[in-house]
Amino acid sequence: MVRVLLNIPKHVKRGEAFDVKLLISHPMESGQRRDDMGQPIPRDIINSFVCTYNDEEVLRADLFPAIAANPFLSFAVTVQESGTLTMTFTDDHGVVQTETASVTVE
Amino acid sequence: MMRRRFLVLGGAGLILPLAPIRPAHATPAEVAALIAELVGDAPLHDARVKLDLPVMVENGNSVGMTVSVDAPVGDVRSIDVFAEGNPLPHVLRVRFGPRAGAPHFATRIRLATSQTVIAVAKLADGSCWRDSVDLLVTLAACIDN
Numbered sequence: 001m002v003r004v005l006l007n008i009p010k011h012v013k014r015g016e017a018f019d020v021k022l023l024i025s026h027p028m029e030s031g032q033r034r035d036d037m038g039q040p041i042p043r044d045i046i047n048s049f050v051c052t053y054n055d056e057e058v059l060r061a062d063l064f065p066a067i068a069a070n071p072f073l074s075f076a077v078t079v080q081e082s083g084t085l086t087m088t089f090t091d092d093h094g095v096v097q098t099e100t101a102s103v104t105v106e
Numbered sequence: 107m108m109r110r111r112f113l114v115l116g117g118a119g120l121i122l123p124l125a126p127i128r129p130a131h132a133t134p135a136e137v138a139a140l141i142a143e144l145v146g147d148a149p150l151h152d153a154r155v156k157l158d159l160p161v162m163v164e165n166g167n168s169v170g171m172t173v174s175v176d177a178p179v180g181d182v183r184s185i186d187v188f189a190e191g192n193p194l195p196h197v198l199r200v201r202f203g204p205r206a207g208a209p210h211f212a213t214r215i216r217l218a219t220s221q222t223v224i225a226v227a228k229l230a231d232g233s234c235w236r237d238s239v240d241l242l243v244t245l246a247a248c249i250d251n
Contacts, residue, residue: 017207030216032193057203061211066189066197068168068214068247075200076179076207 002026004099011106017076030065048090054083081105132195137188141226144186145234155237157225166217166247174210175227182209183228191221216247
């Protein structure tokens, strides 16, 4: 389970793009490092991110080990009606975590 | 004669264990091959994509990056980012859905060394566009302690 900080505007205008900003607390271990004993540290990253709005896709991103620890993601969404923004992360262990936020259209 | 051969063999034995198992960095040729695979035989031009990265990077562990495409968001099929000097050159792939508001994406990336970072956007009409940034990294992202 990871902690997620989500920043979206309180009120959004119909049909006007707004920015979603996410900060995910995750080590994003690249699999390229070794520990003090010289053993490789296994890769552990969030490899897939999907964002949907009212079950329609906003964007999907494949993340690779070059994404920095505690990933920050920012992108734009356009909505016509109030609804729910759903964000789903999948990590290397196959753990899926979902975060939701409600969006109110003025 | 035997002693000389022994010296040569011994020298080889000293050098071999130091040889890396896997190169620490990708090469521009590897990245070119990845891009060729992505683009196929479509034309690739240096325009319409804007890759925003600092030219001087103080800390390669976390570098703010924004990539945007000068096209309606519905026309953008995918955006890919490659880092030529990273051990694993593929950085990111983004695909936009019908609810996307604008064809831009921002995140923070790791950079292993001073290098060229390339963004490639694929549009729905099959055309491909690229932008690249040559940057200097002062403190590299730790690959190996």
